[in-house]
Amino acid sequence: MHTPPALSLRPPGARRVAVMGAGIVGLATAWQLQRDGFEVTxxxxxxPGQGASFGNGAQLSYAYVQPLADPSIWAQLPKLLLSRESPFSLRLRLDPAQWAWGLRFLAACRADVSARSxxxxxxxAEESREALQHLLADTRADCDFTASGKLVMYGSDASFAAARRQLDLQRALGGAEQHALSLAECLRIEPALAGSAARYVGGIHTPGECAADCARLCDAxxxxxxxxxxxxxxxxPLGALRREGDRLLAVQAGGDWIEAEHFVAALGTGVAAFARQAGAHVPVYPLKGYSLTLDVPASDGLAPSVSVTDAQRxxxxxxxxxxxxxxxxxxLAGHDTRIESRRVEQLRRAAREVFPLACAGTEARPWAGLRPATPTGVPIIGRVDGAPANLLFNAGHGALGFTLAAGSARRLSRQLQGVADRPRGATALSRSAAGLAESSV
Structure with missing residues (x-):
């Protein structure tokens, strides 16, 4: 497919930027920087796109951004840690980074922290929605993009009530349009859920949510x-660093030395080790996730057309x-990317139970990858204490890497251009969140 050249915005004496990492976050950063006039390596x-970007969940969840670090974790903790069917598992290792991350995660499971996050x-996410629209229009990427909305389904009255409280929080913060729906209303939006309707009591519908194939977008x-x-x-692979005072001059990549005026670390789960090498600390640790990709029948009503999340699973x-x-x-198992058959079967079973007419007997292609997560769920965008002054980070997006990549890239580019990186309304949002958290305690 022919891709039209971008309008060059390059100022005189354009600066060179080396972006380390070619997942969706690094590629979106490279695209934004090139659009903004930088020479990029x-x-x-x-x-490109072979790490966590390759087989991720494919949902662009601009409205449903509740961080994993949430007060509800405390009540769920025994089941999450002990049940073989738990969606979360902890494999303790002799790894100080794992223990430190876990303790910081538990410390973040408070109402005030969750509300601010x-x-x-x-x-x-709202900035990212707009930025991705520009990216898709500019590149004309063929990536199975759809804007068919999303349903988050709940299996108990208690969990549905908690979801409605989160909806109220996000609505007060100016979040996207969302609705709490009865089971019957959910089935009218997504008839393919009829085969598993007895498992649910209701759902949260977000009409404006999207989905796309992240690996195909990376290729494009x-x-x-x-x-x-x-x-x-x-x-x-990255090797040694060449520094002079407070500046990074070059990074070794294989047998080459790559020089630049600025460097961006978008290295996924490898960012913590790189930060240590550069003299800094970033609290990013891998959260291993799994996916299956299935071919589904074309018949209407068998496979979902709307993105669906089973909140309990x-x-x-x-x-x-x-x-x-x-x-x-x-x-939470370190940097282990092995595909465990037990986990694959857990996803297969979920697919058969939620969409039995579409997924029963269907061959599934399994994948496992590592999501780079911070304890709070908020990514690190910009400079970090202790690192060279011309080294910026774009990392720690967790399960929202695809969703937040384009907006994160836009913010990082603004920082390199010396433009204030706090978007309009963010201060008001933070104040509102703090007030809501205090009133809920």
């Missing part, structure tokens, strides 16, 4: 950026053309 030890994520971005002069250094279902992406689970 992208570095990765793998091909929700406000921050909502503002970033790679091609578009190459056509526009962005340099890619692939298959090259914490499993998401996203339609990608004639495929269905089934994704979920979270394991």
């Amino acid at each position: 992208v570095i990765d030890r793998q091909a 929700t406000a921050t994520l909502l503002a970033l 971005l790679h091609g578009a950026l190459q056509a526009r002069g962005v340099r890619f250094v692939l298959g090259a 914490k499993v998401v279902f996203a339609r990608l053309g004639q495929r269905l992406r089934v994704a979920g689970l979270a394991e």
